[in-house]
Amino acid sequence: MELNPRQLRITPDAARWFYRRLLEVGVKLAINSDAHHPRDVGCRSDGYAREEEIREVGVTEDCLWRIEARAGTGRS
Numbered sequence: 001m002e003l004n005p006r007q008l009r010i011t012p013d014a015a016r017w018f019y020r021r022l023l024e025v026g027v028k029l030a031i032n033s034d035a036h037h038p039r040d041v042g043c044r045s046d047g048y049a050r051e052e053e054i055r056e057v058g059v060t061e062d063c064l065w066r067i068e069a070r071a072g073t074g075r076s
Contacts, residue, residue: 003029003059008049019057028065 001022007015022029031054035041040048 001027001029002032002034003054004032004034005043005048005054006034008053008057009047016057019059023058023063029059029063030065030067 003019007018019029031043039045043049
């Protein structure tokens with residue numbers, strides 16, 4: 001499931017509730033900026049939650065889905 005850090009800024013209460021429910025049932029999250037402009041690639045603009053805000057929801061490294069794991073490279 002995509003975690004878009006912008007949602008933590010736009011609808012913080014709803015986003016926190018939603019992402020916490022996903023984590024409770026073991027869903028892996030892929031952080032994605034859903035960028036429509038180059039300045040937003042990688043969640044770099046002020047419209048996105050900072051890493052500390054994402055961690056506050058309960059997102060840790062073991063909660064993340066990475067393409068490398070899917071591609072069979074052995075990295076997670």
